[in-house]
Amino acid sequence: MLFPTPVGVAESLIQMERDGRLWTGLGRSMLRLGKGYALSIVLGVPLGIWVARVPFLERAVKPVVLGLQALPSVCWLPLAILWFGLTEASILFVVVMGSLLAIAIATEDAVRRIEPLLLREAGTLGVRGLRLYAGVLLPGALPGILTGLKLGWSFAWRALMAAELIVVSGGLGQLLHYGRELLDVAQVVAVMFSIVAVGVTVDRVLFRAIETRVWRRWGLSETR
């Protein structure tokens, strides 16, 4: 078996940092993730709110969403490739399918959990239409939506890595793949470390910070 030495891994990391492969790969992956994730949020949050508010959508859309959520998002890849070829669009599609549903489900749940008193109050105060959605439903559901965003992020990240390993076209996944092809176990482990670093940073630093702020502002106990 090929085992990596700590020195080898460090050297490989430095090497990839020096010749820019690490940053190119990282940039490419993060760009894809950013696009796909942003799209998921833009589609998923309104979808979740609508499903929660429109009884017809709940009956028609929710079972589909729940069913598709049971599908590992990487399973969308073959279909995406048939549709879009081995292109950026296929990867994006998989990333979106990975996180969109989780975000929509969490949002729907969060909207349903909004204190009914607040909704009634909004009604008596004459808050309707866009103001109701943007001023009451969205902020009211925000703590729950954040949980969904976190979950969605982790799914999107997983989907991206799987897709990049299969559709080898730039990104950290490709670096990983090439490491394997070249039997370069040090590079494989070095890239894995980079992936862990990204994951931990986003999860512990970015999301933790946002969550803490929201929970404090919303006056929720921080026991989680």
Next chain:
Amino acid sequence: MLFPTPVGVAESLIQMERDGRLWTGLGRSMLRLGKGYALSIVLGVPLGIWVARVPFLERAVKPVVLGLQALPSVCWLPLAILWFGLTEASILFVVVMGSLLAIAIATEDAVRRIEPLLLREAGTLGVRGLRLYAGVLLPGALPGILTGLKLGWSFAWRALMAAELIVVSGGLGQLLHYGRELLDVAQVVAVMFSIVAVGVTVDRVLFRAIETRVWRRWGLSETR
């Protein structure tokens, strides 16, 4: 673009059912999943309990576990292939890495949440050693462990599908891959349906049933 027709998908499904590809693939996938998942439970639950009970392990092991959890499990595949080749072992390894950590983390959390009163009571009653682990810690943490097992299952399932798509060697992932390679969009969608069916069955039927039983026995409210 290639679009599947409902009739085409149904025909493909019937075809695969008839010639046994569906059952062989399903059987192969479930066998792998079963092995990997069982291994994850056998390793993850004790690991979680130990980490929760031994301060040294908490300091030494927990950060590693939390960090690795941020690594999409499919990223283990290149390393696994370098170690075990394109074999069953590689797939199993990825499945285990996918669910082991989630199970261990949930178990640790669940053990920490055990009512301290019960632990003190166990202490005064002279319950120690194996009896403490098997008779108090494990059942006391069981509801939380179940949540972890569910999460672990979903990670294992996702990891398996990704691995089967990359290492094409039997299983539903292979059927999906072949569907794509042969540009057979009906087969791709038919296999996706089968995957959804498995996911929904295990999640909604199997886990729901176990959870309901445990929650009822443990006298916990079923508001989740």
Next chain:
Amino acid sequence: MATLLPTRLWARLVPRWTLEPSRSKPGEAKIAVREVEHRYENKVEALRNISLDVHSGEFVCLLGPSGCGKSTLLLALAGALPPTCGRITIDGKPVKGPDPSRLLMFQDPALFPWMTVRQNLVFALRSKVRSRPRREETAARYVKRVHLDGFEGALPHQLSGGMRMRASLARALSMDPSVLLMDEPFGALDAQTKGQMQQLLQQVWVETRKTVVFVTHDVREALVLGDRVVVMAARPGRILKDFEVRLPRPRDPDDEAIVQYSRQIREALRSAEAPKGHAKDASAVPASGLSAGAAHPVGTGG
């Protein structure tokens, strides 16, 4: 003449006071309730044959034991619940659906937790006041009116229960509704805070002279706040008595007159419950301070 003398002194001079039934007033009523009945799906007859006139600028308290339909009537006035029978008009127009001109307030202040006190007011005002500076100015004015100045920037969860209730009151008042409907707004406050809120509400009402319908099951609260006290009874929910409270403001719950009045009202309530024998489902209703058998009536402002 009575109102010229200080209440306490008057009470001493005339030892036995009795409340008088309300007399119908001239002019068209602001709120007119005509033969309203309401049955819930589960066949509970929450209201039977309710008719009530509330005139502009009146402060009417609905008083009654638990389950007598006070909340049901208030929801009907607010348009949140269409009664199964009868007609409700406000300013001559039939009530259909909720409307910001008829604000409903509950025990729970229902402030938006992610907005500061000021933002809560400003947000509500958005549908009423177009210009932003005027909104800010209005909000500041009403925050001051409920003595919350200095807490404009506080989030609801940083305030005490009483302060939250005051913020909610400020928000309701700032919307300048023509009718204010309040359902036991002080029911969840401790005795001291409750007393302060009653004083504040009196003061604000004297300044603004809104039409208020105020639900309570605290007899003294009703007497301290109301121009009229409408006493209701349960099973079926109906109006028992309609008293006029002619006492000068500000009133004190410990005034001799109020103490005597409350005795009279409690007797009325008791007599309504005692003789009728059909309290079959009495055990299903939580024991109330107003029920005949209770040793210590709760309805004494504490």
Next chain:
Amino acid sequence: MATLLPTRLWARLVPRWTLEPSRSKPGEAKIAVREVEHRYENKVEALRNISLDVHSGEFVCLLGPSGCGKSTLLLALAGALPPTCGRITIDGKPVKGPDPSRLLMFQDPALFPWMTVRQNLVFALRSKVRSRPRREETAARYVKRVHLDGFEGALPHQLSGGMRMRASLARALSMDPSVLLMDEPFGALDAQTKGQMQQLLQQVWVETRKTVVFVTHDVREALVLGDRVVVMAARPGRILKDFEVRLPRPRDPDDEAIVQYSRQIREALRSAEAPKGHAKDASAVPASGLSAGAAHPVGTGG
């Protein structure tokens, strides 16, 4: 002679009873507490100079206001907390760490929620009784002793609070500890259940004659249950009085003698608090039924 007559009659014959201080008994004490002091890390002097002898088969009640160190002393006896100073021996051996021979019971029954009543007993007995049939038999016996027969198969969450407490008591008794330490075990029960539990405990104790140290701040409870009532005071935690209760069992909390005794104890407690002026941090301690100023002493068994 007194004990030959029924208590009630005796109380009527001799209108004024007084409790007498405990006399030291011959023989070696089962539990010997010698000049024990305890300070928590935050410098609170929870116990100062405590010396106490408990003889085998005695039922000693520790009584005192909140914060007087009752729980601290009990934890020290259980070995769950090593006191900063002094010595505690049980059967002559110094107490070191918890041991199933000294069982500690709390308000919370601490039953394992996933086990039935029977399984809870059997599980605890596993470390004591080797043979499985004997375990089952012992468990059944103790379940019966606390009148829970028929509920062996019930899960804790299917039982009422009193029944849970009885199951917990059965489990403790089945372990046959040489000392039973109970920290306000009935503090969370409603008045009626509490009374039943006191009767049950009396009955069980008469049958088994365990050495019991029982903490409470309910004066009547202490008098109904204890052979001795050790009265403690707070700041610093210390023993004030050590009374002997010579009344026949079963005792009733409404016995004239107990009512009189409780008055006497309450006076003792009051005199301990009143003259001393250093109640600076009194407000930090939750008001207790035993504190001098309370209008209605809570310590009347309900």
Next chain:
Amino acid sequence: HRNASSTAPLRLGYLPNITHAQALVGANEGTFQRHLGAVPLTLVRFNAGPEAMEALVAGSLDACYVGPSPATIAYVRSHGMVRVIAGAASGGAVLVVRSATQPSDLRGKKLASPQVGNTQDVALRHWLKAQGVEATVLPIANADTLSLFQRGQIEGAWVPEPWGARLVREAGGRVLVDERDLWPGAQFPTTVLVASEAGLRRRRSELLSVVRAHLELTRRWTDAPAAFQTAANDAFQKVTGRRLSDPVLRDAFSRLSPTAELMLPRMLEQAARAVDLGYLPRANLDGLVDPSLLEEVQAPKS
């Protein structure tokens, strides 16, 4: 880009294999671009035929060098969205094994083919079936095949050149089957040039230029094989970063011959095999080949 067809680049795909020698050389030396003139050209490399066909069907490619099996599968699955417009190469596929000396030695062994449904995969599975040998066929990328073969994890592989030659030279394999021996006249299509149906409709003139370039390259190969081999190796090095050693190069080209002929009957035979293997439904292949471009270009200029 529909109306701006003059400026939209023509997208041509190929695989970096020696079997795609015309594409390698043409791409490297700008032959295609020269024939296209002002029309920009985008060259896209794929790892395997099915991928390229996916791109063609998804509309991100206009023409492509590919094996006949993927082309046929794409034609059937997409209901006529691709057409074969010219032949490119014949031969150049071998089964290389580690130790087997006869087909029956492969029973139960693991064999690799480049990808499910590609030309070599169909050939291998058909051959195995015809020989009555049951073996496991794993679709493995050619690069992985080499390393797995070296490590002994697979017994053999049916691969296109130069992989066959590399397995022999670099991994010590033996050629068990040269596919040319299985076809009459040692001729069978290995590489063809396909175009998308949409491309044929909208960009016929540019595709004609591509065919012209293709024919020029084919002629060069036929006329001066040695020089063309070197040119191909230069291109191969540019694409993969690695130069084939001379023996490997010679070996690889020795089994490969250039041809622009369409060989429709052979392609139909290959399609029949794919149907037999369950890769394809039985379908009408009448429109698979579109010889019109070839005819137009080859027609004697008038």
